[in-house]
Amino acid sequence: MRTLTERTLAEHIAALAARAYSAEELTRAYLDAVVRKDGELGAFLTVLPERSIAAARRIDSRRAAGEKLPSLAGLPYALKDNICAKGVRMTCGSRFLENYIPPYSAHVAELLENNGAVLLGKLNMDEFGMGSSSEHSAFHPTKNPLAPDRVPGGSSGGCAAAVAAGEIPFALGSDTGGSIRQPAAFCGVVGMKPTWGAVSRYGLTAFASSLDQIGPITGDVRDNALILNAIAGRDARDATSQARKTPDYTAELEKDVRGLRLGLPKEIFGEAIDAEVRAAVRNAAKRFEKAGAEIIEISLPSIAYALAAYYIISSAEASSNLARFDGVRYGRRAEEYTDLTQLYVRSRSEGFGDEVKRRILLGTFVLSSGYYDAYYKKAQNARLVIKKDFESAFGVCDCLLTPVAPTAAFRFGEKRDPLEMYAGDVCTVPAGLAGLPALSMPCGKTGEGLPVGMQLIGRRFSEPLLYRLGVAFEREGGGTRENG
Amino acid sequence: MKTVDGYEAVIGLEVHVEPSTKTKIFCSCPTTFGAPPNTQVCPVCMGLPGALPTLNGKVVEYAVRAGLALNCGIARRSGHDRKNYFYPDLPKAYQISQYDEPLCAGGWIEIETGETKKRIGITRIHIEEDAGKLIHDEKNGTLIDCNRCGVPLIEIVSEPDLRSAEEAEAYLRALRNTLLYIGVSDCKMNEGSMRCDVNLSVRKKGETALGTRTEMKNINSFRFTSRAIAYEYERQVAALLRGERIVQQTRRFDPATGRTETMRIKEEADDYRYFPEPDLEPITLSDAYIETLRGALPELPDARERRIAEEYGLPRKDAALIAEDKAAADWYEAVAKKTEYPRAAANLLLGDLFHMNTADEFSSPIDPGCMAALCTLLGDGTVNNPTAKKLLERMYRDGIDPVAAVREERLSQIRDGETLGRLVAEAIAANPKCASDFRNGKTAAAKTIVGAVMKSTGGRADPALTARLTEEMLGKF
Known part of the structure; x- marks a missing residue:
């Protein structure tokens, strides 16, 4: 018999409706798990016991009163700490915002609240989303619950670790160059980076606006689709959120995958990828084949430029987005300064960590007059070519299958050279640059028992297809702890 | 403007006008003037983490109307760009503006100085957001009022076609009259809804190359603009005559002394690291949209001048003086339609009322019906001209009814x-x-x-x- 915190969201929803347990009991179960585990794990930055229990009780009394409750009523969740929840401290993993309390909620937080979900806390991350290991959190590292000497990935490392450890049934993370997908892979859970524009970014602290996208991290694919149903859709407050009608992301989950064509981009199966990872993903491809899908090899030649383009564009946007953290109106202000320039320089020097400073410097440089054309503009051109390459690929296949990361979870301190860390994003940045949806889910294990993630990349707004493939894969045995 | 023989001023103006929208350009905060500090703000205009801009379509509409009235080409596609710089009145540390794809470009406006008419080129018109206001306080240091953050601005940039303070003033008047006509802005310089930056250089007459220019920012009246130009022209010519070099810089005009003084020397061009705003979609306008706006443009000053002259039998010069000011022209036409003597109305308006009205904008407390009655009394000879002028003064001051006054005070003229x-x-x-x-x-x-x-x-x-x-x-x- 699995404990309460090991069940899926779908199971919780059914059990709550059947009054097998109350929302308060469920919330307490997860709070207990946080109390028990998080001292060691370090996934949470803020826990909200009173607030969450009060919210759960309200759901219970509404249910007792016979009210018809919304779909996620009584389900606890947590937010990556760069998504605003009104009145709850939001640090973005940075000293700069150590004591910042947002006066408004993100669109997604509002949607979940209106849907009856119960906010349990805020989750650790690399500072402002910059990093792939959560080691760049200004507060504390988060451990990988499957291997405590290893990182959970990043930047949404807290989200993936908390879900994998059963501290929370689902979390919302954000993905710029792989920040949902890579930690999901490292921790053996499911993460979706939706199509850019599918989910409103209103209330998500911007890192790189043209790449950032909020998405769910869950224990399985079906749960992921359930949550995307709740958060996707047009929001008038985000001009880049798409006006198209939001589909029911759970509608196609039961369909089989016969006749679907999966493309394996040969460029993402090269030497840069660990042999065990390659083998696990190729093995997954075989299982799709067995289930009736067709596997073809395709080519994305421009992928070679993706990392460079990504780091130029994301850093350029970050240098502008993070300029508002100037110590004038909110956030950290240096204790001592004699003039305005010193106020800026000291507040920012004290408030930002090294990785953030490195990106701001890089981004400022590539936008500077005289360098703009050589770097920023060229990177934007590369981005267009990458988009075109994907379009041609989708001319011959329905979806791409790749690894999520070149390796499974690495050890703390293992990647000291920033460039080595950046190279780890090679599989995830292309979909980010092209604004495409990409699902990350476990597909196997390394010899050491670490989870390996596969990535399914689809056309814009093809999330239902990705979920359908994901569920089919789980049906065929999946890549979870039990079945790896 | 006093000129020094052989030297001409080359002047271009950048005019910022605040369109008369009810809400800000990227959020729904109100734009009401004079509200208590920091009461018209929200996460968006305060630049809080996570807040995103959404474009107020009215601002685009107003800017396009301005572009059409100023004979500009309208871009079917234009972009938003971030202009990055740190300053405490700029919460996001960037201003959302338009850099290389403005909404409108390549227009002109006609100005008149003395007997000469001249076309002044309009380089471009773009939309952007205003910054906040710093309040320097003895006790509390510097405070920030963010009410103006995100207030929409339409920036109208002229070609360097102006050659004197008189031309610059005529340009500003013509521009303001046109904008008032099309209802794009109330153009109140004292409330900051119209501001002017002057770029000025001097050169020997006959030369075609431009001299080094200086910029004078945020001048908030026609008269100050004129004085700043006159002073700066003399200063630059004097410097050149002394064999000095003009240093490119931003200068401030001090109305108290009538002088301009150095604010900031530009060692090299500012680097604002412009790049396309990723939080907003490009602005795309259809031909149908533009043509609808073009069709809805009201009659502009030039056309109205011609029509008024013809319809009411006025000399062209009088019609021009009336048509130039929309409020005056509206009032005049309301009067003229009610009397058989529209010329009498024009004479009293130009000869008397314009002088009674000392404010920058024309407004008359006299009901057009009463004014028409006075014009009829004068036109049909019931009262003579001196009596009419006296009556007009009392109508303006005390709101008397001219017909009753003539009857009760027996003011009709003796023609026997x-x-x-x-x-x-x-x-x-x-x-x-x-x-x-x-x-x-x-x-x-x-x-x-x-x-x-x-x-x-x-x-x-x-x-x-x-x-x-x-x-x-x-x-x-």
Whole structure:
């Protein structure tokens, strides 16, 4: 018999409706798990016991009163700490915002609240989303619950670790160059980076606006689709959120995958990828084949430029987005300064960590007059070519299958050279640059028992297809702890 | 403007106007002027983490209308760009503006100085957001009021086609009149809804290359603009005559001293690291949208001048003076439609009312119906011109009804030849010297007699008839 915190969201929803347990009991179960585990794990930055229990009780009394409750009523969740929840401290993993309390909620937080979900806390991350290991959190590292000497990935490392450890049934993370997908892979859970524009970014602290996208991290694919149903859709407050009608992301989950064509981009199966990872993903491809899908090899030649383009564009946007953290109106202000320039320089020097400073410097440089054309503009051109390459690929296949990361979870301190860390994003940045949806889910294990993630990349707004493939894969045995 | 022989000023103006939208450009905060500090703000205009801009379509509409009225081409696609710089009045540390794809470009406006007409090129028109206001306080140091953060601005950049303070002022007037006509902005310089940056350089006449320019920012009246230009022109010419070099810089005009002073020297061009705003979609406009706006443009000053001249039989010059100011023209036409004597209305407006009205913008407390009644009284000869002027003054000041006043105070003019003849004879009898002067060729003597008759009738005598009778009678002596 699995404990309460090991069940899926779908199971919780059914059990709550059947009054097998109350929302308060469920919330307490997860709070207990946080109390028990998080001292060691370090996934949470803020826990909200009173607030969450009060919210759960309200759901219970509404249910007792016979009210018809919304779909996620009584389900606890947590937010990556760069998504605003009104009145709850939001640090973005940075000293700069150590004591910042947002006066408004993100669109997604509002949607979940209106849907009856119960906010349990805020989750650790690399500072402002910059990093792939959560080691760049200004507060504390988060451990990988499957291997405590290893990182959970990043930047949404807290989200993936908390879900994998059963501290929370689902979390919302954000993905710029792989920040949902890579930690999901490292921790053996499911993460979706939706199509850019599918989910409103209103209330998500911007890192790189043209790449950032909020998405769910869950224990399985079906749960992921359930949550995307709740958060996707047009929001008038985000001009880049798409006006198209939001589909029911759970509608196609039961369909089989016969006749679907999966493309394996040969460029993402090269030497840069660990042999065990390659083998696990190729093995997954075989299982799709067995289930009736067709596997073809395709080519994305421009992928070679993706990392460079990504780091130029994301850093350029970050240098502008993070300029508002100037110590004038909110956030950290240096204790001592004699003039305005010193106020800026000291507040920012004290408030930002090294990785953030490195990106701001890089981004400022590539936008500077005289360098703009050589770097920023060229990177934007590369981005267009990458988009075109994907379009041609989708001319011959329905979806791409790749690894999520070149390796499974690495050890703390293992990647000291920033460039080595950046190279780890090679599989995830292309979909980010092209604004495409990409699902990350476990597909196997390394010899050491670490989870390996596969990535399914689809056309814009093809999330239902990705979920359908994901569920089919789980049906065929999946890549979870039990079945790896 | 005093000019130094051989040197001409080359002037381009950047004018910021605040369109009359109810809400800000990227959020729904109100734009009401004069609200208590930081009461018209939200996460978006305060630049809080996570907040995103959404474009107020009205701002685009107003800017396109301005572009159409100023003969610009309208871009079917234009972009938003971030202009990055740190300053405490700029919460996001970037201003969302338009850099290389403005909404409108390549227009012109006609100005008139003295008898000369000239076309001034409009380089571009773009939309952007305003910054906040720093308040320097003895006790509390520097405070920030973010109410203006995100207030929409339409920036209109002229070609360097202006050559004098007079031309610059004429340009500003023409621009303001046009914008008022199309209802894009109230153009209140004292409330900051119209501001002007001046770029000025000087060169020897005949040269085509431009000299080094200086920029004077945020000048908030026509007169100050004119004075700043006059001063800066002289300063630059004097420097050149001394053999000095002009240093590119931003200068501030001090209305108290009438001088400009250095604010900031530009060692090299500012690097604002412009790049396309990723939080907003590009602005795309359809031909249908643009043509709808073009079709909805009201009559502009030039067309109205022609029509007023024709419809009401006014000299072109008078029509121009009336049409230039939309409020005055609206009021005039309301009067002119109600009387058979529209020329009388024009004369009283231009000769009297314009002088009573000392504010920058025309406004009249006189009801057009009352004014029309006065014009009819004057036009049909019921009252004479001096009486009409006195009545107008009382209408303006005390709001009297001219018809009732004429009736009750018996102000109608005396046009009866017999009565007037008698009064003239009496006046001549009382001033015998006048008759002899007149005979000796001093025709001005007649004026004394007319004046005496006017005095004895309390100004009610028909001046023309009185003059004729006076000359006739004096001639008989």
